[in-house]
Amino acid sequence: MPKALQQQSRELVSLLINYFEQEKNNGGPLLSLNCVRERVCQALQISMTTVSGISAAAKRNEVLSGPSKHRQRQQPVRSIDTFTSTAIRNAVYKMYQESKFNLLKEFIYTYFRL
Numbered sequence: 001m002p003k004a005l006q007q008q009s010r011e012l013v014s015l016l017i018n019y020f021e022q023e024k025n026n027g028g029p030l031l032s033l034n035c036v037r038e039r040v041c042q043a044l045q046i047s048m049t050t051v052s053g054i055s056a057a058a059k060r061n062e063v064l065s066g067p068s069k070h071r072q073r074q075q076p077v078r079s080i081d082t083f084t085s086t087a088i089r090n091a092v093y094k095m096y097q098e099s100k101f102n103l104l105k106e107f108i109y110t111y112f113r114l
Contacts, residue, residue, distance in 0.1 A: 016044065030042065037052065
């Protein structure tokens with residue numbers, strides 16, 4: 001049973017159909033049959049780097065997967081009690097009032113004694 005294709009796959013199939021129709025109208029192949037990767041690039045309108053990478057992965061029998069779309073997000077610090085967060089907020093407000101905007105090292109040294 002054939003499986004349904006996603007939109008990007010449908011677009012690639014459409015590009016292949018157009019390419020083969022061009023070859024039909026030309027009366028033969030547009031590029032030499034020996035130039036396999038170049039023909040794939042032209043037919044699918046993708047770069048040679050992409051075709052070479054996919055070809056190399058297929059030869060190594062690797063699973064062909066797309067780029068990763070999910071980034072691991074760092075969890076915010078949640079172990080600060082309200083007293084500490086209020087003290088930090090007040091210290092930042094005080095620094096803002098005194099126009100000490102870029103003194104993060106001084107802030108950490110003054111309020112945390114690191």
